[in-house]
Amino acid sequence: MHRTLQKxxxxxxxxxxxxxxxxxxxxHRFRFITTDQAELLSGSASRDKMNKRLKQLYDHDYLDRPKVQRDFSYEDKRHTVHALGPKGAKWLVENDGVRFPKGKGWRTANKLKSSERIGHQIGVVDTVIHFDRAVTAADGLFMSHQDELxxxxxxPSGLKHYRLPTQEWQNGSLVPRGTDPDYTLSISRTVNGNVQNSLCFLEWDNSTEDFIKANRLASSIAQKHRCYADAYRRKLHQELYDFNNFRVLFVVKGTPERIAKMQQVCDRVVEDAPKGIFWYTTAAELEARGPLTDIWRTGEGKQLPLV
Structure with a gap:
């Protein structure tokens, strides 16, 4: 048995x-976190003591460790991944009033299908934590996570949480092609006594997805741009979230050259929405300079700070 899975x-x-x-x-919020992310969230002073406590929470079934982590290596480092355990789920129900789906319950979140999916989600959670820390440290800003929104x-009943019921053209007609952002958040600030809210859909890109595919319904960078443009045109952000506008934030685990190609895709396929709703940066820039700085390139070719 993998050493991190031994109880x-x-x-x-x-x-x-x-x-x-x-x-x-x-x-519960992120589905799982790594030990590095646990340290970042808690500001733990001692890594050894933190590891010991995380192990105790695992031994006592407050946390779990998905078995698929035996099979993956994220960059040059094998992470220990922590998920929700049965006692942790029970504590959330009793103390926070969390209601888990009937039948599947909390266990569904721990059934990860592939190591690739873990690597993707690690990137998403890293990004969201950077956003949370940057907004918390800034005066006059407030961030809402997707569960808080x-x-x-x-x-709407019957619509998966956070899904945008977008549509795509196929064979001359519009067909349903829902869009599931990797994460949804909002950033609020007060200017001259007025509250300004910004809705953001996060897309974390690990530089493996194709830019364009012949099948318009298949996932690709072009498909994501077309569907978010459809959401804007049909005002789904207003219907579902009651926001007047939104941004799509592509965070790329890759080079500026990949961003340049994304901007070219945007210019090519986005026709019925402003290209300025699409923002791009690299994960390296975001980590080095923070998400609120002028690290963002837009679909219009501008370089801007997030707020």
Whole structure:
């Protein structure tokens, strides 16, 4: 058995600390987190003590560790990945009033199909944490996570949470082709007494997706641009989220050259929405300079700060 999946034989109970609760809520919000992300979220001073505590939470079933992590290596480092355990799920129900889907329940989140999916989600969570920390450190800004946005909405029955019911042209007619952002968030600020809200759909790109495919319904960079343009044209952001506008933030684990090609795709396929709703940066720039700075290139060719 992979060493990170071995459980110790323990007895009794443990009392949850505020840091423990932060981690349990984080794996519920993000589906899973790595040890590095747990450290970043909690600001733990001692890595060794933190690792010991995470292991205790695993041994006592507050956290779980998806078995698929045995099979993947993320860049040059093999992460330990933490997900929600049965006692953690029970604690969320009893203390936070969380309601898990009937039948599948909390266990669905731990059934990851591939190591590639873990690597993708690690990139998404890294990005969201950078956003959260940058906004928290800035004066006058406030960030809402997607679950916090959902809690304020009357989401349509039968529509998957956070999905945009977009459409695509195929064989001369429009057909349903839903769009699932990697993450949805909003950033608010107060200017001259007025609150300005910005809705953002995050797309984390690991530089493997094709730019254009012959099958318009197949996932590609072009398909994402067309569907978000469809969402803008049909005002789905207003219908679902009650926001007047939105941005699509492509964070690329790759080079500026890939961003340039994305901008070319945008220029080629986006016709019924302003190209300025599409923003691009690299993961390296975002980590080095922060997401609020002028690291963003737009579909219109401008370079701008996020706020």
């Amino acid at each position: 110790s034989e323990i007895g009794g109970n443990i009392e949850l600390t505020d840091r423990d609760k932060l981690w349990i809520r984080a794996v 959902l809690a304020t909405l009357d989401w």
